[in-house]
Amino acid sequence: MLPPNPTTPPDDTWRIGDTVLHSRFLLGTAGYPSPQALQDAIVASGSQVLTLGLKRTLALPGGGDNGFVQIIRDTARARGAHLLPNTAGCRSAREAVTLAHMARELLGTHWIKLEVVGDEQTLQPDPFELVDAARQLVADGFEVLPYCTDDLVSGQRLVDAGCRVLMPWAAPIGSGLGLLNPWALRTLRARLPGVTLIVDAGLGAPSHAAAALELGFDAVLLNSAVSQSRDPVGMAAAFRDAVAGGRAGFRAGLMATSDVAIATTPVGGQPFVLL
Template sequence: MSLTHTPTPQPSTRPFRIGDVDLSSRFLLGTAQYPSPQVLQDAIKASGTQVLTLGLKRTLGVPGGGDNGFVQIIRDTARARGAHLLPNTAGCRSAKEAITLAHMAREILGTHWIKLEVVGDEQTLQPDPIELVAAARQLVADGFEVLPYCTDDLVTCLRLVDAGCRVVMPWAAPIGSGLGLLNPWALRTLRARLPDVTLIVDAGLGKPSHATAAMELGIDGVLLNSAVSQSGDPVRMARAFRQAIEGGRAGFEAGLMPTSDVAIATTPVGGQPFVLL
C-alpha cells in the first residue's frame, strides 16, 4: 500500500441558496417534540436559523394529525424572525400520497417549498428511491421547490437532480439514530460529483461535532430536529449546533490541511542550512 496524501475537498465560498433564495444561516431546524412552545421559540432564536420545518401529517389536521394551534405558533415565529417555512411529507408511503400532501401544504401555508419524504422501510425509515424520484418529478412540474430526503446513494441523487431538484438532502444515518456520519466517503463523493447542487445533510446527526464534520466535507447545510429537541437543554444545544456548523464551514472555506498516512515534521531540519558554532 502506498503512503500518500489524501486529497481534501476544494474550498468554496459560494452562497448558501435554496432555490432562488440566498440564506446567511446554513442551519435548518425542525420544530417537533420540544418540551413547550416557549422552549421551541427560544431554541429557534438561539439557532439563528432561517428555515423551519414542520410535519404536515402532525399539524394540518390530516388523518392521524391535528393542529392544536401549532401551525399558528410556527407561522408567527417564522414571521417574527424573517424565516421561511419548509413543510415536509413525513409519514407518506407513496408518491401519490406525498404529492397530495404537498399540494395541501402549498394551499394552507402559502409556500412552494416542500421537503419531500417517501419512506419505504418501517424499521430504518429509509426512503423509497423509486417513489421518491417519481414524486419529485411531478412536484417540480407542478411548480414546487423540492428538497428530497434521500440516502447517500449517488445514483439516486443523480436521478433526483435529473428530475429537477436543485437541492438534495442525503442522510448521515437513519432518522433519529444520532449515529453521525456513517459513510463520509459517500458524502464526499456526492460533493465531488454534484458541485453545483445544494447538499444538505438531513437525519442521523446527534452531536455538534457531527455537524462540524459534515460541513468540513463541503456540505452546504445541515437539517436536524431530535438532536436539539430531545437534548437536556434544547436552547443551549441549538446554540452549540449553530456554532459547530459555522465553525465547520469556516474551516472548509479556509482550506483544510491534507491528511497523510505518515508523519510530517512541523519544523523539518533535513536539507536546511545551519551553522555550527
C-alpha cells in the same frame, strides 16, 4: 430577514432555489418540551429555515387543532424565517404529492421537503417513489428538497427529475449516529458540484454538523439532537457555532491527511547559526 451570523463572512451566502440565505443551519420543530422552548431554540439557532411535518401535525386525536402550525407561522414571521413543510409519514408518491399541495395551500409556500419512506424500521427513503413524486411536484411548480440516501445514482436521478437541492441522510432518522459513510457523502459532493446539498437526519452532536460542513456540504438540517436534549436552547446555540466553525474550516482549506507521520519542523542537512 435575519441578519447574517456575525461569524459568517458577508459573501458566504448560499441558496435554496432563488432565495439567498446566510444561516446554514435548518431546524426542525417537532418534539420540544414546550412552545417557549421551541421559540427560544429557534432564536438561539439563528436558523432562517424551519421545517414542520404536516401529516403528523394535522393528525390530532378527534381532529382538533392544538395551534402548533400557527405558533410556527408566527415565529417564522417574527424571525423573518422561511417555512419548509415536509411530507414525513408518506409511503407513496401519490400520498406525498397530495400532502405537498395541501401544504402549499395552507402555508403559502412552494418549498417542500419531500419524504417518501420505504422501510418502517430504518425509515429509509424509497428511491423509486421519491423520484416519481419529485418529477410530478417539479412539474407542479414546487421547489423540491428530497430527503434521500447518500447513493450517488439515486441523487443523480433526482437531479434529472428537476431537483436543485438534495438532502442525503448521514444516518437513519433520530439515530444520532453521525456521518456513517463519509466516503459516500464526499462522492456526492464531488460528483454533484452544482447541486445544493444539505445533510439531513442522523446528526446527534455538534461535531457531526461541523464534519458535514467540512466536507463542503451547504447546510445541515436536524431536529431530535436539539429538541430531545436536556437544554434545547443551549444545544441549538452549540450546533449554530459548530456549523459556522465547519464552514470556516472548509473555506480555509483543511490539511491533507497522511498514513505516516510528517514532521512539522523539517530538519535540514546542514547546521546553521543565526547571527
